[in-house]
Amino acid sequence: MAALLLRHVGRHCLRAQLSPRLCVRNAVPLGTTAKEEMERFWNKNLGSNRPLSPHITIYRWSLPMAMSICHRGTGIALSAGVCLFGLSALVLPGNFESHLELVKSLGLGPALTHTAKFALAFPLAYHTWNGVRHLMWDLGKGLKTPQLYQSGVVVLALTVLSALGLAAL
Known part of the structure; x- marks a missing residue:
């Protein structure tokens, strides 16, 4: 999860050609655990009522x-x-x-x-x-x-x- 966020932040900074200081706001806050990040992820997605990814069936x-x-x-x-x-x-x-x-x-x-x-x-x-x-x-x-x-x-x-x-x- 953290690797995906870092990749996203890196690409966003490269695309926008912003200084690294301005891109830090998108990074994961230090001190959070993977469990807390996953809970935040699911709470955000369940609260937005977006459809889930389709299953293989x-x-x-x-x-x-x-x-x-x-x-x-x-x-x-x-x-x-x-x-x-x-x-x-x-x-x-x-x-x-x-x-x-x-x-x-x-x-x-x-x-x-x-x-x-x-x-x-x-x-x-x-x-x-x-x-x-x-x-x-x-x-x-x-x-x-x-x-x-x-x-x-x-x-x-x-x-x-x-x-x-x-x-x-």
């Missing part, structure tokens, strides 16, 4: 918006999965081959096995292909609205094909 969801959220979610899920896999390798007895033999001995059937492999491969493939898409954006390519949707569809198609290919291995 009023926005119409678009493909780039949903894919951005999913990219973050798959990144978190993949990080958590790698951490859990590493911890389980340290804690559980046996080695990877013995765990693989245990899964094979369950006799789950090819349909369930391929579905599980697809479910594991899908986030990895999605995060990888969408990461390539983000790298292209960093290069300044594909930033127009139609291109955003086209690249989104391409990422989804490549994701499904890649996940199917990995699940078939």
Whole structure:
């Protein structure tokens, strides 16, 4: 909160080309706590009867918006999965081959096995292909609205094909 106020005061002083002495009146008074400043902020805003900021539910969801959220979610899920896999390798007895033999001995059937492999491969493939898409954006390519949707569809198609290919291995 204080950083935002300082930034505002600095910009106001630079824009008005005033001396710093004249801009001090906008600064936060010394000796106030963050809690007091937040109470003052909310009392001022609630007393003015201004509308609150709109919540995300009023926005119409678009493909780039949903894919951005999913990219973050798959990144978190993949990080958590790698951490859990590493911890389980340290804690559980046996080695990877013995765990693989245990899964094979369950006799789950090819349909369930391929579905599980697809479910594991899908986030990895999605995060990888969408990461390539983000790298292209960093290069300044594909930033127009139609291109955003086209690249989104391409990422989804490549994701499904890649996940199917990995699940078939």
